[in-house]
Amino acid sequence: xxxxxxxxxxxxxxxxxxxxxxxxxxxxxxxxxxxxxxxxxxxxxxxxxxxxxxxxxxxxxxxxxxxxxxxxxxxxxxxxxxxxxxxxxxxxxxxxxxxxxxxxxx
Amino acid sequence: xxxxxxxxxxxxxxxxxxxxxxxxxxxxxxxxxxxxxxxxxxxxxxxxxxxxxxxxxxxxxxxxxxxxxxxxxxxxxxxxxxxxxxxxxxxxxxxxxxxxxxxxxxxxxxxxxx
Numbered sequence: 320x321x322x323x324x325x326x327x328x329x330x331x332x333x334x335x336x337x338x339x340x341x342x343x344x345x346x347x348x349x350x351x352x353x354x355x356x357x358x359x360x361x362x363x364x365x366x367x368x369x370x371x372x373x374x375x376x377x378x379x380x381x382x383x384x385x386x387x388x389x390x391x392x393x394x395x396x397x398x399x400x401x402x403x404x405x406x407x408x409x410x411x412x413x414x415x416x417x418x419x420x421x422x423x424x425x
Numbered sequence: 426x427x428x429x430x431x432x433x434x435x436x437x438x439x440x441x442x443x444x445x446x447x448x449x450x451x452x453x454x455x456x457x458x459x460x461x462x463x464x465x466x467x468x469x470x471x472x473x474x475x476x477x478x479x480x481x482x483x484x485x486x487x488x489x490x491x492x493x494x495x496x497x498x499x500x501x502x503x504x505x506x507x508x509x510x511x512x513x514x515x516x517x518x519x520x521x522x523x524x525x526x527x528x529x530x531x532x533x534x535x536x537x538x539x
Contacts, residue, residue, distance in 0.1 A: 323467065352528060361532035362515060405467070412483075413458075413528065415467030 322346050325406050325416035332423050338393040340419045342406030345387065353380050353391050354405040356418070362405070366391075396423045428452055431516050431531035439539055444503040446534050448516030450496075454529075456519040457499040459483075459491065461512040462533075468515065474499055506538045 323344045332338050342351070353366040366373050366380040368389075373380050377400075379392040393400055401423050406416040428451030438444050448457060456475055460468040460483075470483030472491040480491050488510060490502045503510055516531040 321467070354530075362530035364527050364529065367527050407468075407528070412470065413468075415469075417465060417467045 321417075322410070322414040323406055323408055323416040325404075325419050327419060328417070329420045330422070332396050332421070334397060334423055334425050336396050336423075338396050338400075338421065338423075340391045340404050340406075340421070342389040342391070342416060343387060344389075344406075344408045344414070346408065346410040346414060348387075348408040348410050350409040351382055351389050352407040352409070352413075353389075354407060356403045356405060358402075365404075393421075396421075398423045398425050429516060429518055429529060429531040431514075431534050433534060434532065435535045437537045437539060438506050440507060441505050444506050444536065446501045446514055446516075446536070448499045448501070448518075448531060450499075450518050452518060452520075452529070453496060454518040454520045455496075457493065458517040458519075458528075459489075459499065459501045460515045460517060461485065462515060463512050471501065471514075503536075506536075508538050510536065511538045512536060 326341045350367055350369045354362050355365050356362045368382050377394045382389040403418040403420050405418045408414050430449045432447045458473040459471040462468050469485045471485055471489050472483055474480045474493040492500045514534045517528050519528050520526045
């Protein structure tokens with residue numbers, strides 16, 4: 320069973336497009352994290368949120384606790400956004416999604 | 426960026442040999458974790474530590490042991506490596522278990538067992 324499900328698994332976009340990655344979870348949580356992993360690279364924390372919405376530059380993360388759902392939006396996507404985006408939730412432990420692989424084509 | 430260093434970054438070893446991976450932090454964080462990352466799976470917890478000499482098992486702990494003799498170092502040992510342990514291993518640290526404590530990751534160790 321997967322406590323965290325992400326969609327889509329793979330996503331290809333043209334530069335400039337608006338992108339949405341979705342995350343649904345089945346456990347009670349205290350916080351949700353969005354992580355970014357570049358090919359061959361380490362994992363970087365983008366957002367940590369427990370309610371509402373957060374924005375960093377072109378990235379926006381939202382969470383709906385009642386619906387157990389979060390979205391990560393990228394506005395005006397750029398090839399440097401190409402990476403794997405991982406949703407993780409903090410319940411009694413950390414649970415991780417399998418990631419969404421994003422490729423942004425120039 | 427959080428100060429986490431994993432070593433080695435890459436390792437190729439033969440089946441049956443012992444292997445030790447090291448995670449070193451300069452943040453003085455209490456919690457340290459070892460995860461493995463495999464295609465089709467999310468990050469899976471191997472072992473974690475909540476203080477010096479305080480460790481506990483994660484969901485995929487079989488075949489692995491850990492030690493934490495100092496706050497800054499968390500070692501992961503494969504006593505007798507098997508091909509199923511070929512993976513990318515990530516160390517992570519956190520200041521605490523509180524709700525909004527972020528999780529910081531190292532750059533990973535790519536281990537190949539031949």
